[in-house]
Amino acid sequence: MQLKRVAEAKLPTPWGDFLMVGFEEIATGQDHLGLIYGDISGPEPVLARIHSECLTGDALFSLRCDCGFQLEASLTHIAEEGRGILLYHRQEGRGIGLLNKIRAYALQDKGADTVEANHELGFAADERDFTLCADMFKLLGIDAIRLLTNNPQKVEILAEAGINIIERVPIIVGRNPENARYLDTKASKMGHLLDDTH
Ligand SMILES: Nc1nc2c(ncn2[C@@H]2O[C@H](COP(=O)(O)OP(=O)(O)OP(=O)(O)O)[C@@H](O)[C@H]2O)c(=O)[nH]1
Ligand SMILES: [Zn+2]
Numbered sequence: 001m002q003l004k005r006v007a008e009a010k011l012p013t014p015w016g017d018f019l020m021v022g023f024e025e026i027a028t029g030q031d032h033l034g035l036i037y038g039d040i041s042g043p044e045p046v047l048a049r050i051h052s053e054c055l056t057g058d059a060l061f062s063l064r065c066d067c068g069f070q071l072e073a074s075l076t077h078i079a080e081e082g083r084g085i086l087l088y089h090r091q092e093g094r095g096i097g098l099l100n101k102i103r104a105y106a107l108q109d110k111g112a113d114t115v116e117a118n119h120e121l122g123f124a125a126d127e128r129d130f131t132l133c134a135d136m137f138k139l140l141g142i143d144a145i146r147l148l149t150n151n152p153q154k155v156e157i158l159a160e161a162g163i164n165i166i167e168r169v170p171i172i173v174g175r176n177p178e179n180a181r182y183l184d185t186k187a188s189k190m191g192h193l194l195d196d197t198h
Pocket of ligand 1: 050052053054057065066067070089092093094095096101104105114118148149150151154186192
């Protein structure tokens with residue numbers, strides 16, 4: 001287990017009251033969050049979203065990506081279901097951090113795509129560690145989930161880490177002229193399933 005469960009409190013939102021659970025990575029002290037809605041106990045698979053931190057999209061209304069739209073859509077979907085979990089996974093910029101993401105955006109402004117920009121900076125296209133998310137699910141007592149994602153690799157990695165994924169639930173929102181190329185690159189180079197017909 002790479003994390004410990006540290007503190008929890010109510011988080012009232014426009015979608016209703018969530019229980020906010022704070023986790024700490026034992027090795028680094030980095031914090032992460034789980035937002036729980038409704039009663040997640042019992043054998044019925046829980047609707048779950050792993051949202052990777054994107055300060056620009058989540059808090060600053062950026063149209064360069066789809067993160068802010070996905071965050072809002074996830075909370076809406078979970079509240080409509082009456083039960084679910086959103087893990088707020090604090091690995092900004094697919095794990096390269098905010099400042100390197102800004103560097104990557106600068107390269108994209110000069111013509112690189114999101115994958116090429118990461119490579120030019122010396123990073124893999126995706127540096128995230130999803131085994132931390134598997135640990136958070138385990139600490140929350142979750143056995144089986146229905147995962148909101150368009151990223152089949154995420155499903156594979158979590159399954160390898162011991163999470164029972166009953167279903168992948170697509171979350172295709174927020175396409176706009178500013179992020180169209182970025183989303184097309186995610187589909188063509190990173191295998192994201194961004195076509196509703198999948
Ligand atoms: N390095 C880098 N990170 C980015 C860029 N745009 C968004 N991100 C980060 O990408 C992460 C979100 O990953 P996404 O590729 O949107 O989606 P995903 O989590 O793999 O898949 P979904 O579950 O379908 O959303 C967040 O941490 C963002 O900060 C970019 O151009 N470069
Ligand atoms: Zn984003």
